[in-house]
Amino acid sequence: MTTLKETLQRKIEEHRPRTTRLLKECSDVKISDVTIGQAIGGARGVKCLVTDTSYLDPMEGIRFRGKTIPETFAALPKAAGREYPSVESFWYYILTGEIPTLEEAQAVEADFKERAQVPAYVFDVVRALPADSHPMAMFSSAILSMQRESIFARRHREGMGKMEYWDPMYEDCSNLLARLPEIGAFIYRHKFKGGDIIAPDKSLDLGGNFAHMMGIGSPYDEVARMYFILHSDHESGNVSAHTIHLVASALSDCYYALSAGINGLAGPLHGLANENVLRWTQKFMEGLEGQEPTEEIIRKALWDTLNSGQVIPGYGHAVLRKTDPRYTSQREFCLKNLPDYPLFKVISMIYKVAPDVLKEHGKAKNPWPNVDAQSGVVQWYYGVTEYSFYTVLFGIGRAIGTLANIVWDRALGYPIERPKSLTTAMLEEMAGIR
Ligand code: NMX
Ligand code: MLT
Numbered sequence: 037m038t039t040l041k042e043t044l045q046r047k048i049e050e051h052r053p054r055t056t057r058l059l060k061e062c063s064d065v066k067i068s069d070v071t072i073g074q075a076i077g078g079a080r081g082v083k084c085l086v087t088d089t090s091y092l093d094p095m096e097g098i099r100f101r102g103k104t105i106p107e108t109f110a111a112l113p114k115a116a117g118r119e120y121p122s123v124e125s126f127w128y129y130i131l132t133g134e135i136p137t138l139e140e141a142q143a144v145e146a147d148f149k150e151r152a153q154v155p156a157y158v159f160d161v162v163r164a165l166p167a168d169s170h171p172m173a174m175f176s177s178a179i180l181s182m183q184r185e186s187i188f189a190r191r192h193r194e195g196m197g198k199m200e201y202w203d204p205m206y207e208d209c210s211n212l213l214a215r216l217p218e219i220g221a222f223i224y225r226h227k228f229k230g231g232d233i234i235a236p237d238k239s240l241d242l243g244g245n246f247a248h249m250m251g252i253g254s255p256y257d258e259v260a261r262m263y264f265i266l267h268s269d270h271e272s273g274n275v276s277a278h279t280i281h282l283v284a285s286a287l288s289d290c291y292y293a294l295s296a297g298i299n300g301l302a303g304p305l306h307g308l309a310n311e312n313v314l315r316w317t318q319k320f321m322e323g324l325e326g327q328e329p330t331e332e333i334i335r336k337a338l339w340d341t342l343n344s345g346q347v348i349p350g351y352g353h354a355v356l357r358k359t360d361p362r363y364t365s366q367r368e369f370c371l372k373n374l375p376d377y378p379l380f381k382v383i384s385m386i387y388k389v390a391p392d393v394l395k396e397h398g399k400a401k402n403p404w405p406n407v408d409a410q411s412g413v414v415q416w417y418y419g420v421t422e423y424s425f426y427t428v429l430f431g432i433g434r435a436i437g438t439l440a441n442i443v444w445d446r447a448l449g450y451p452i453e454r455p456k457s458l459t460t461a462m463l464e465e466m467a468g469i470r
Contacts, residue, residue, distance in 0.1 A: 269437020350409025
């Protein structure tokens with residue numbers, strides 16, 4: 037059996053000539069124009085990144101290495117009795133584009149167990165932060181504190197050649213990913229469970245071990261696998277993925293890069309929306325004072341939010357123009373496992389009402405729900421009601437795709453990222469209004 041690293045090396049060697057040829061023979065082929073609207077408006081739609089781990093179609097949603105979410109879940113091997121594939125099998129897939137056998141996936145599980153030991157000082161760093169620090173600040177600090185472990189940084193100091201970069205980057209990224217579940221679960225139990233920490237169980241896969249360390253029984257292990265894979269990657273223009281790619285382009289190691297990306301994910305327009313969806317919903321339910329929610333009451337609450345100048349969290353998207361398939365996937369999970377759960381019923385009612393409200397409001401280009409509108413319900417149902425923790429879960433998932441992406445960035449020799457900026461006066465001149 038070839039190892040994941042051997043397969044990755046073969047894929048890198050096969051891929052390199054494609055990038056070399058594009059650069060050598062096709063550098064001048066135009067793929068995008070940029071308007072003033074795009075330059076001021078957050079570079080929306082400007083095609084200037086290359087990412088092979090996933091692609092986001094506005095109407096279809098995400099494809100991981102060419103496969104939709106249902107195709108990915110169906111194709112990856114599953115251990116006996118499991119409905120969802122392991123995170124380790126997905127890591128193999130997103131890194132190489134090849135579906136591993138169960139044996140190959142289990143070899144990655146074994147490899148991750150060797151790498152999973154979190155240095156003790158990481159827990160000290162989290163404990164040293166003020167108790168009211170946001171879990172995302174704790175998560176980002178914990179990741180950054182491990183920078184001293186970087187093999188890439190050491191090898192770079194020692195003068196390794198450019199063609200070797202991917203190897204220590206792969207080692208660092210694998211080590212970091214294997215450690216994230218324990219760090220996440222530690223933050224949860226430190227902040228919300230009085231510091232009653234549960235030690236890892238080395239017999240379990242990443243998802244199973246995470247559920248165990250969170251202190252939540254089956255089927256939360258399946259929820260963890262599903263959740264982490266669903267949140268793994270969304271091509272690389274989104275704030276977290278782009279930040280991670282950008283920071284790593286300076287040859288900063290993956291500890292610096294992921295910590296920076298987690299800081300971007302912590303924003304309310306990005307990953308924090310999953311926290312805000314639950315905050316909004318809980319406030320709404322409290323305001324009902326025992327009254328049954330109706331579509332009319334929900335419509336009014338949504339309008340109140342819009343009229344106060346706030347966004348409706350969990351709705352809208354910079355690229356998508358239909359319901360996010362990650363929303364649909366989790367909705368299907370809820371329909372199967374918790375169809376009558378009151379919170380799910382409210383979330384479903386919002387889904388019925390919000391798109392029309394947003395259309396009538398007339399601002400959002402996409403009135404449909406994104407992943408964050410649905411993910412909190414599942415967590416709440418299984419007992420994770422501390423919603424300020426939800427974006428840490430997103431962050432563990434997001435690490436999978438983005439770390440795979442920066443291994444490939446180094447393998448393909450992508451340079452330091454440095455787009456050009458202009459002044460407002462230059463734009464006025466170009467537009468002929470000055
Ligand atoms: N509620 C109210 N207004 C909205 C919403 C929404 N859900 N979505 C977009 N708009 C507004 C937006 O604020 C902007 O207003 P203005 O012209 O006053 O600045 C206008 O509609 C046009 O925005 P779009 O071009 O449709 O959206 P954009 O690409 O700029 O932003 C989001 C995308 C996702 C940031 C935006 O839809 C939003 O703020 N959604 C709510 C927060 C959220 O759910 N974020 C999570 C995204 C997914 N994730 O996990 O990262
Ligand atoms: C994501 O998963 O990163 C979000 O949906 C935001 C995006 O893709 O722009």
